[in-house]
Amino acid sequence: MKKLTSFAALLSGLLFLTGLWGQGRPYEGPDDPAGDIAAEREGYMTGNRVFLYFRNTTELSDWPREDVSRWPNxxxxxxxxxxxxxxxxxxxxIKGDGDATTVDTIPTTDLLDIYTDPNTHTLYYLQTSYREEMDRDPTGTVEWGFYPVFGYFNENGEYPAMSNKPDSWPVGGWPAAGFTKKWPGEWxxxxxxxxxxxxxxxxxxxxxxxxQEYLGPEDFVRYYPRPGRYIGDLKPDVTIQRGKPWGGLGIRVETRGFQWNNPQARDAIFWEYTIANVSDYDIRDAAFGYWVDNAIGGDGANDELGFFDxxxxxxxxxxxxxxxxxGLTPGTMGFAYLESPGLPYDGIDNDEDGITDEKRDNVAQTLxxxxxxxxxxxxxxxxxxxxxxxxxxxxxxxxxxxWEDGEDINGDGIYQISEYAGDDVxxxxxxPGDINYTGPDEGEGNHKPDFVEGVGSEPNFAWTDVSESDMxxxxxxxxxxxxxxSSDQHWFRGDESMWELIGIDSLEDYSGSITNLIEVFASGPFPLYQGQTERISMSELHSYDQLPGLNSEDHTAPALFELKRIxxxxxxxxxxxxxxxxxxxxxxxxxxxxxxLTWDDIxxxxxxxxxxxxxxxxxxYKVYRSTDxxxxxxxxxxxxxxTPTYKLPIYQCDLKDDIFGFTDxxxxxxxxxNLGTETGITHHFIDRSVQNGRTYYYAVVAYDYGAPDIGPGIAPSENNVVIELDENENVIGYGKNVAIVVPHPPAAGYIPPEIVPEDNPDLIGSGTYTAEILARGSLKPNHRYRLTFGLDTVATLSNYAHGLSYTNDSFTVFxxxxxxxxYHEDRDRYVGENIVYDDTLDYYALNRNGVATDVFDGIRLELDLPVETPIFDYAHSGWVVGSGDIHVTPTVRESNLLxxxxxxxxxxxxxxxxxxxxxxxxxxxxxxxxxxxxELLPGASVDFYVQNQSFVDSSGNYELMDIMVHDVNRNGVYDRFIDRVLVGPLTTNGRWGGTAFIIDFTNIDTLNYPRPGDQYQVDFKRPFWVTDTLRFTVHATDSVDESSLNDEMDRIKxxxxxxxxxxxxxxxxxxxxxxxxxxxxxxxIPAQCTIKIFTVSGVLVDEIQVDNPPDNGLVHWDLLTRENLEIAAGMYLYHVKSWRTGKEKLGKFAVIK
Structure with a gap:
């Protein structure tokens, strides 16, 4: 820094700089009450492999607790x-009046006062929240620092607001400008x-x-950042220091933490702090920064080295x-300094991006x-x-x-889903097109970037754009x-000594010894005008890098450097x-x-x-399984x-979209x-490689195909797997894509639920189905379902409604x-190979090799469809009544249309x-x-008639088919044992519709000619017809067969x-x-029973009252006595008695330690 040695030069500079002031304005964001210790909540960042405890006071991690920071998790x-x-x-x-007996309270930013008036006082502030060495009130019970504000979380909950916990969000909406609220029920x-x-x-x-530092009765120099405002004036039930003046600097901090689980970013966590001056005054000299207390490797972490690039x-x-x-191997931890406050009024391009004094709170006015x-x-x-x-x-x-404008093609001022809205949203x-879109809001469609403090901002503009600041x-x-x-030097209660760390230009290399290190980053000094908001952000990074490189003169950490790039x-x-x-x-x-395992299709x-x-x-999708x-x-x-990098799934399925294999x-x-192998998508998996009684942790993750064309390529992202544990490793919560399961045998006498199909003798289709119960917990007892089918027409006959060849290309369950x-599947959305495409005839069809649905309501259907398109059924064609000699021949083409x-x-x-x-x-x-x-003989009469028994006419009678005699000997007369009879429909315009089949009695014994009343069936294998409906009902009584219960208790072990x-x-x-x-x-065991455990001498060790769900025949015992003491090694006896039948079972087991 340059020093002006000439007083004239100093005075000239001060007069110029003084002219820069006056940029302040009243703060326009939310009007929050004073922070309160009662609003403190604890949370955990678990969105990727960086596990971090935090308090909503801005403090991250803790000491000496162990369950507060871990990498990898x-x-x-x-x-x-x-x-x-x-x-x-x-x-x-603070301007002084030169009288030591009076209280000075008037703040000043006038540089002439600051640098030339000997009576001007300087007060140092360091605002933070930390576990130790904080400023406190005279009683030592109240820390003077940051406290969280009510209104930004569910006050009846235990957590700060977390994006994955809707029950942690404020019930009535989020604070907006002034005292208004916005967006209830949404993040x-x-x-x-x-x-x-x-x-x-x-x-x-x-x-x-x-x-309340500098605001005590003993203080003769005081700073009231918000004169007339008091602790508790907006929230009278504040629990500490109610009625005292609003103290501190008048600083409001919005904090956001971000985690991504993408493989390239899952070892980093981001923290962004939006810091506003809500006081009534400009702050001449401010500085923002971070204090980082390392603990590389855990307790006893006194062997750390560090480096700053x-x-x-x-x-x-x-x-x-x-x-x-x-004995674990710790990784490398880095802190990347990302965003710093801006200097928007000094006429200098501070961030050297070719723009002087850019701002993030200015309003768009002119093109x-x-x-x-x-x-x-x-x-x-x-x-x-x-x-x-x-x-x-x-x-x-x-x-x-x-900022990108939208394309309102039809000029109606409203973006349709088909129109590109850009950032003008x-x-x-x-x-439009977003799931939670409810219609145009303020600023949408005006072809201008918009920002209103406390309400919101369009993308790539103002608050949402990190570049719009002269950092x-x-x-x-x-x-x-x-x-x-032993002293307050470089501790938070030593405000002036902390200013020496963060308010003075100093980028120093570490040259000390190996020890437990503190890192301090900061930006400043800079002015923070009244109502002005500035940001600071950083990222915590982790990697495994080779020790020889880290300990070398260059301190190389290639994995960490690559993560910093991302x-x-x-x-x-x-x-x-x-x-x-x-x-x-x-x-x-x-x-x-x-x-x-079953999952939804969201x-x-x-x-x-x-x-x-x-x-x-x-x-x-990928399915992971673990026993830990x-x-x-x-x-x-x-x-x-x-270094362990990816999880190996026990099951994976992917779209058939020509995107597969390993990414490059x-x-x-x-x-x-691994993007998969083109298996097709399913939403269930049965794991049969498990052991009864063992606890398994399952997770299903959805993944995308990455972004190969963005920069050097962005790896595919998959959902995170979160299982929250307390310090004793008890599960206290887990994500909705996680399940914790203990497989077990059925309880003695348990009668499982069943699916009862209904007969439908009027089916036209030839297929069959099987309904299987997979997820008992999802069943809907006594619900009745119907299954119907959709058709795709392959070919048709003109002027005859039932003249067509068709396939089933969809089905629906109601x-x-x-x-x-x-449940529904069609050509646009189906499971695996359930629907196939014939590119020769250009049709879609249910796969005749088998169709297996996903699971719905705990049920899976398997469809057996013998044909894709109709074919003649020789096996089911023949005499129904009587017998005799007859020849029935289907035609090679038209039969399939009839x-x-x-x-x-x-x-x-x-x-x-x-x-x-x-x-x-x-x-x-x-x-x-x-x-x-x-060759044809129309109008001939025969001694039989042919019914189409698949359809009835308007009178409810079966449709009669027409005939045409093939006059083989061309004598103009129907000769029963020489000529042939063609069977087909009469079209709506009175013509022959097509030949379904041909009947003849040539070369037969006349004695074997069919008799009156005989009936011969001609049938085809067909896909299901539009009128076909298959019904079934779920019977789930969860009942017990007492006789079986008594018998099966002999299997207890x-x-x-x-x-x-x-x-x-x-x-x-x-x-x-x-x-x-x-x-x-x-x-x-029976689902409801009592188990007593004895020593061989008859002393009662423990008693277990078993009240399982009706299907669960397994119970764990913790090997503890009734007094909660560990049992001794030896032989033990057990006695099981069913509550329902009174049946008893005795047995023994041994414990060897």
Whole structure:
């Protein structure tokens, strides 16, 4: 920094700078009450492999707790952080009157006062929230720092607002401008109403109103940031310091944490702080920063080294010997400094992007030319990677030209789904086509970027655009050993000493010894005007890098540097990155030696990823299984460094879309992502490789196909798997795509539910079906279902309604309780190979090799369809009544267009039927040869008639088929044993419709001619017809057969027997206490019974009251006595008594420790 040695020069500079003030204005965002300790909540960031505890006070992690930070979040992970604090520092200047007996309270930003008036006072502030060394009130019970504000979370809940926990959101909506509310029931996203670009996000607000430093009765220099405002004036039930003046600096901080589970970003977590001056005054000198207390490897982390790379603004630390707590290998931890406050009024291009004094709170007023507004055009093009041809007319406040207007093609001022809305989507950030779109909102469709503080901003503009700020950059970095607690030097209660760390330019390399390190990053000093909002953001990064490189002179960390590159991409794209498909909901049903998994179709039907143009980029599903709560079992696919990187699924299915195999883009340390093998999509899986009594953790994840054309390529993203544990590794929550299951045998005497099909003798179709119960827990007892089919016509006969060849190209299942559709497949959406396409005849058909549905209401259907299109059925054609000699020949083409069930009924009347058709044109034989005029004998009479028994006419009678005699000997007379009878329909215009089949009695014994009353059936195998309806009912009584119960109790046994030290059914643990829960199981027990366990001498050890669901015949015992003591090794007896029948069973087992 330059010093002005001339007082005249100093005075001149002060007069110029003084002119810059007056930029302040009243804050226009939410009017929050004072923060309160009663609003404090704890949360966990679990959106990827970085596990981090936080409080909604801005404090991250904790010490000495162990369950607060872990990377990776597996049993191989270690603690990495003891704490992170947000630092907001400032110097406030108070005009003095020179009288030490009076109280001075008038703030000043006049540089003449500050630098020339000896009576001006300087007050130092450091606002934060941390576990130790905070400023406190005289009683020592109230910390003077940041406290969370009510209104930004569900006050009746236990968590801060989390994007994946709707019950953590404020019930009445989110605070907006002033005292208004917005968007009840939807997430208040950084980008708008319900908009979530990260896999997991948290959001909370704090202020510093409770800081009463310099406001005590003993203080003669006081700063009242909001005169006339008091703690409790907006929320009288505040629990601390009610009635005291609003203190501190008048700072409000919105905090957002982001995590992405994309393989390229899943080892990073982002924190963004939006800091506003809500006071009545400008703050002349402010600085924002972070305090990071490393804990690389966990407790005893006193062997850390660190380095700061000034080229990429990345500080990183590592364990020198690579040995963490419990002998685990800790990774490298980095902190990337991303966003810093802006200096929008100094006339300097501070961030060197070719734009001077850009702002994120200015309003778009004027359209300007492509090259207007740039102090250095070439520098702007270089920084934003543009060419001059990329520039266009733009709004003055959209300095970086990335806001995109929409295309209102029909000019009605409203974007239709078919029209491109661009960024012109209004203040709520929701566009037509989004799931939660309810119609145009303020600013939508006005072809102008919009922003209203406290309400919202359109994408790529103002608050949502990180580039629209003239950032000052990182000005201070210190890396030092944890300070001594014997003084307040470089601790938060030492406000002035902390200003020395964050308010003075100083980028220092660490040259100290190996120890437990503190990192401090900061930007400042800069002015924070009244009502002004500035940001600071950072990212915590983790990697496994080789120790020799880290400990070398260059401190190389290639994996961490690559992650920093991805982190920078996410930040520069305004915290927008590839999202996984929407998360499916998993349902698991335990069986005997099996687990049935089913999930919904929201991922493959409702996904829209704005990062790749708002398209549905869903590609497939994977199922993971583990026997440990951290899902470590499947994580066996390593990168080229040997680090576990991907999980190996036990099941995978993907779309048939020519996207398959391993990716060659977005590689994670050299390893691609498996996109599948073109199996087709299903929504269920049966795992039959499980052991009864063992606990299994399942997760289904949906994944997309990545973004190969964005930069060097973005790897496919999949849903995160979250199982929340407490410090004792008890499960306290898990994601909706996770299920925890213990397979078990059925209870003694259990009668399972069944599906009862209904007979339908009037079916036209030839197929059959089987209904199978897969997920008992999803069954709807006593519900009746109907199955119907859709048709695709292959070919038709003219002028005859039933002259067609067809296929089934769809089917639908209805729940007849409310006639709702519960399942449907068609050519646009089907499972696996259920529907096939014939490219020769251009038709779709249900697969005759078998159709198996997904699971609906706990049921799966299997359809057996013998044909795709109709064919003659020789097996089911023949005599129904009587017998005799007859020849029936189908035609090669026209039979398939008339594929019905026919009855040839013989009569004693020689003229039982007389042919109706006189026109002899276009009559064909069995080989599709056209018969000549002289070969046909119209109007002949025969002693039989033919019914089409598949259809009835308007009178309810079967349709009669017409006949035409093939006069073989051309004598003009019907000769029964020489001529042939062609059977076909009469068309609506009185012509021959086509030949269904031909009857003849040639070369037969006249004695074997059919007799009156004989009936011969001619039939075809057909797909189902539109009128075919198959019905079935679910009978699920969950009843018990008492006789079977008594018999099956003889099968009761203890597993394992003997019990030796441990067994696979006991849950896996990896905590420091190694307090594994012991267990053995009783199998095949009644669902309701009492089990008593005795020593061989008859002493009662424990008693178990079993009240299982009716189907569960398994119970665990923890090997503890009634006094909760561990049992001794030895032989034990058990006694089981059924509550229902009183049946008893005795047995024994051994325990060997």
């Amino acid at each position: 597996t049993y191989e992970g270690t603690k990495m952080l003891d704490g992170v604090a947000l630092l907001v520092g400032a110097k406030v200047y 208040d996203g950084r980008f708008g109403r319900g908009v979530r670009y990260a896999d997991l996000e948290t959001y909370f607000v704090v202020n510093d109103a409770q800081d 000034t080229q990429i603004d990345l500080a990183y630390s590592w364990d020198v010997n690579g040995l963490g707590a419990a 300007v030319g492509p090259t207007d507004g740039y102090s250095d055009l070439q520098q702007f093009l270089d920084v934003y990677k543009l060419t001059e041809e990329d520039l266009h007319e733009h709004w003055d406040a959209d300095e970086d030209q990335d 209004g203040l709520d950030g929701v566009a 000052v950059g990182l000005t201070s970095f210190r890396l030092f050993a944890v300070p001594s607690h 982190v920078q991409v996410i930040y520069e794209k305004d915290y927008r990155f590839a999202q996984p498909p929407r998360m499916p909901t998993l349902t698991a049903t335990e069986g005997d030696g099996e687990v049935i 991922a493959d039907t409702k996904t829209r990823d704005p990062f790749v143009g708002n398209v549905n980029d869903f590609e497939g 709560k951290k899902m470590s079992d499947p994580e066996i696919i390593t990168d080229l460094y040997g 883009f977005g590689l994670v340390n050299g390893v691609g992502y 729940d007849e309780m409310d006639s709702s559709v519960v 594929p019905w069930r026919y009855a040839i009924i013989f009569s004693s009347d020689p003229a039982a039927y007389t042919g109706q058709i006189t026109n002899r044109s276009n009559v064909r034989d069995e080989n599709d040869h056209r018969l000549s005029y002289t 203890v597993v394992p027997n003997p019990y030796i030290a441990t067994n696979a059914m006991e849950p896996a643990l990896a905590n420091a206490s190694l307090n594994q829960r012991r267990r053995l199981i009783f199998t095949h």
